Amino acid sequence: MAKITFITHDGEKHSVDADNGISVMNAAIDNLVPGIDADCGGECSCATCHVVVEDKWMAVVGPPGDREESMLDLNPEREANSRLSCQIPVTDDIDGIVVNVPEFQM
Amino acid sequence: MSEAIVSLEEAREDAYSMPLEDLNPAQAELFEADAIWPYFERLRKEAPVHYCTTSEEFGPYWSLSKYEDIKAVDMNHEVFSSEGAITVDDPDADFELPMFIAMDPPKHDAQRKVVAPVVGPANLAALEPIIRKRVCDILDSLPIGETFNWVDKVSIELTTQMLATLFDFPWEDRAKLTRWSDVATANEESGLIESEEQRQQELLECLAYFTELWNERINKEPGNDLISMLAHGESTRNMDPMEYLGNLVLLIVGGNDTTRNSLSGGLLALNQFPDQMSKLREDPSIIPNMVSEIIRWQTPLAHMRRTALEDYVVNGQQIKQGDKVVMWYISGNRDEDKFENADDFMIDRPNARQHIAFGFGLHRCMGNRVAEMQLRIAWEEILNRFSKLELVGDPVRVRSSFVKGYLELPVVLA
Numbered sequence: 001m002a003k004i005t006f007i008t009h010d011g012e013k014h015s016v017d018a019d020n021g022i023s024v025m026n027a028a029i030d031n032l033v034p035g036i037d038a039d040c041g042g043e044c045s046c047a048t049c050h051v052v053v054e055d056k057w058m059a060v061v062g063p064p065g066d067r068e069e070s071m072l073d074l075n076p077e078r079e080a081n082s083r084l085s086c087q088i089p090v091t092d093d094i095d096g097i098v099v100n101v102p103e104f105q106m
Numbered sequence: 107m108s109e110a111i112v113s114l115e116e117a118r119e120d121a122y123s124m125p126l127e128d129l130n131p132a133q134a135e136l137f138e139a140d141a142i143w144p145y146f147e148r149l150r151k152e153a154p155v156h157y158c159t160t161s162e163e164f165g166p167y168w169s170l171s172k173y174e175d176i177k178a179v180d181m182n183h184e185v186f187s188s189e190g191a192i193t194v195d196d197p198d199a200d201f202e203l204p205m206f207i208a209m210d211p212p213k214h215d216a217q218r219k220v221v222a223p224v225v226g227p228a229n230l231a232a233l234e235p236i237i238r239k240r241v242c243d244i245l246d247s248l249p250i251g252e253t254f255n256w257v258d259k260v261s262i263e264l265t266t267q268m269l270a271t272l273f274d275f276p277w278e279d280r281a282k283l284t285r286w287s288d289v290a291t292a293n294e295e296s297g298l299i300e301s302e303e304q305r306q307q308e309l310l311e312c313l314a315y316f317t318e319l320w321n322e323r324i325n326k327e328p329g330n331d332l333i334s335m336l337a338h339g340e341s342t343r344n345m346d347p348m349e350y351l352g353n354l355v356l357l358i359v360g361g362n363d364t365t366r367n368s369l370s371g372g373l374l375a376l377n378q379f380p381d382q383m384s385k386l387r388e389d390p391s392i393i394p395n396m397v398s399e400i401i402r403w404q405t406p407l408a409h410m411r412r413t414a415l416e417d418y419v420v421n422g423q424q425i426k427q428g429d430k431v432v433m434w435y436i437s438g439n440r441d442e443d444k445f446e447n448a449d450d451f452m453i454d455r456p457n458a459r460q461h462i463a464f465g466f467g468l469h470r471c472m473g474n475r476v477a478e479m480q481l482r483i484a485w486e487e488i489l490n491r492f493s494k495l496e497l498v499g500d501p502v503r504v505r506s507s508f509v510k511g512y513l514e515l516p517v518v519l520a
Contacts, residue, residue: 039459045181045466070211070468074218076226104227106475 002095006033006051009103018090024099025049025086035101042086047071048105049085050078054098061088061097075106117141121148130158131169131507132194132432134295137408138505143449146171146437155423164194167411167430168423171437173444173462175421179412179433181467183210186412186431188469193508194411194432195293201306203352207360207469213341218472220339221357224272224332225476233271237480240267241487248519253498256515260484261369268480269361274331275319286312287362290355291509313351320350332357364406365477367504367511369484371404372396374515375451377497382453390489396453397481402461403451408436408510410465436510438462494520 004027006014014034018027028036028049037048044067053061058081064072068087072078085099111117117136121129121144129145136142149156149171156169170176179186191197192208206217223229244263248254262284269287270280289308292298299305319333328338336342336353345353376383386392414429425431439461440448452458464471471477488495499516 037459039464040177040466041460043177043181043466045177046464046470070215073215074222074468074472076219076223077228102227104230104475106222106226 002090002092002097004028004090004094005096005098006035006101007098008033008035008101020090020092022090023086024051024088024090024094024097025084027090028085028101033101035103035105036085037105038086040086044068044071044084044087047075047084050075050105051083051085051099051101052079053081053083054100055081057094057097057099060093077102077104077106111136111141112139114141114143118144121145126153126156127158128160129153129156130161131434131437132158132161132164132167132409134505134507137507137510138503140501140503142436142507143440146434146440150437150441155421155425157423164196165430167194167432168420168425170420170431170433171441172421173438173441176433176435176438176462177466179420179431180410180462180465180469183468185415185418187415188214188412191413192410192469194409194430195508198302198306201302202348203309203355204349205352205356207356208352211468214468216341217339217353220342221332221335221353222472224330224335225473227475229330230475230479233476234479234483236271237268238483238487240264240271241480241483245487245491250519253516253518256373256517257366257370257512261366261512264369264480264484265362265366268365268476269358272332272357272361272476273319274329274333279315282312282315283358283362286355287358290359291363291506296505309351309355312354313347316350316354317347360471361473361476363509363511364471364473365480367406367509368401368404368477368481370501370512370515371406372400372481372485373495373517374497374501374512375400375403376495379451382451383495386453386485387489390486392453393482393485393489394478395455395458396485397478398458398461399451399453399455400481401463401477402439402445402455402458404510405436405439405461405463406510407463408507409434410469433465435462435465492519494518496520 002018004016004018016027016031025038029038039048040046064083068084072082131145154172159166187210188208189210206214266280266284269283288298289305320337323334324337328334409432412431414425414427416427418425442448464474496518498518501512502514504511
């Protein structure tokens with residue numbers, strides 16, 4: 001179980017509780033957090049669940065995997081802490097995590 | 107098969123009476139007659155991964171017709187290569203046009219990254235007011251109460267203006283972009299050109315024109331238009347002329363045919379499903395979801411093709427190294443296992459966004475957000491202006507199994 005806070009581009013905070021085993025993307029979709037599209041349904045193949053992870057949480061979630069990296073790499077608005085939220089599993093370790101949702105998903 | 111298929115009833119009879127192994131969906135006439143549907147329906151049910159050996163035009167090829175199979179292959183670029191060809195038709199060996207859509211990583215990624223910012227979020231925000239102004243000007247010039255061709259006056263005009271904006275192309279010459287877009291995907295059957303020589307000749311004229319623009323922009327500071335980005339981009343500035351032409355064709359066709367035919371398809375869909383038009387008028391906030399549904403229902407590019415780099419099993423079928431694999435997006439978007447009542451146009455369809463018309467994986471449509479924005483603005487402004495958009499004759503469709511679109515949609519506005 002983890003509490004996840006999404007901050008949308010206009011500064012609005014959405015905090016949700018998520019069960020272990022789903023992804024951060026699922027937690028956003030299940031709770032109607034705006035700005036996460038997830039067109040491919042969570043298979044790391046559309047890059048429309050892009051989030052930018054707050055600095056101090058990067059060490060916990062770690063860097064993107066190879067496939068995720070190749071999708072992120074094509075996004076002109078990619079940042080150092082960019083992740084695809086469908087590739088971040090919810091665990092007790094990420095309880096309290098804060099991620100920023102970009103204005104547009106590509 | 108299909109010599110004289112002109113109606114859906116005949117097509118259904120034909121599709122279900124022939125031996126399964128003879129089924130060949132890559133026939134332009136079936137798309138032109140809007141008679142392709144029963145063939146894919148049968149394939150989805152009886153042979154979702156189907157090997158066709160009866161095409162004299164294209165040689166043997168696999169057809170994928172189910173959503174999940176298409177998605178799996180689209181995502182698997184390590185096995186299913188885009189190198190050299192992305193349609194069922196192989197390019198003419200004497201006139202090869204390298205373009206990043208038909209490349210694998212790492213070159214694909216490097217070239218795509220050069221031009222992606224033009225349709226990136228920062229540019230989109232800047233483009234919105236420009237698009238809206240142009241949409242309004244076009245719509246305000248339309249005749250009321252008399253029949254005109256929606257394809258010419260709205261769909262082509264709007265997407266051509268958009269493309270000219272993205273290229274910073276000389277405004278008075280913008281009709282050339284439409285012509286080059288049409289010619290690029292034309293064949294002798296299409297009626298647009300007399301011969302392959304003519305096609306190549308016209309594309310070389312396109313290259314000559316764009317070479318002047320390149321030379322003009324390479325000598326200026328880098329700008330935000332596509333030509334300047336290509337001319338200054340590290341991975342693209344040393345492209346040879348045919349590669350420049352290839353990438354131009356990609357950006358012209360990608361930015362033109364697709365959105366054009368979705369703009370037309372939306373009008374047709376709302377006429378075929380009048381209850382949806384009423385629903386839209388009652389609640390215009392559905393427009394963004396309707397845009398996705400239009401793209402699903404229309405699927406302006408009917409397929410993409412890959413080539414297997416190794417032996418690989420897809421949904422129980424053994425595909426061999428070197429085989430041609432056609433991913434029929436048009437069929438995946440009508441897959442009942444993914445979309446309930448898939449043939450129906452439903453503007454509030456809950457999973458419309460999951461359509462496969464943009465593809466998935468590394469080659470997913472680069473201009474998807476610009477396309478959606480154009481369609482959204484167009485429909486917002488159409489609803490603001492017209493109380494009636496009536497289709498008054500049969501659509502004339504493009505003769506192609508790749509570009510799924512329209513030449514004529516006679517319409518009367520009120």
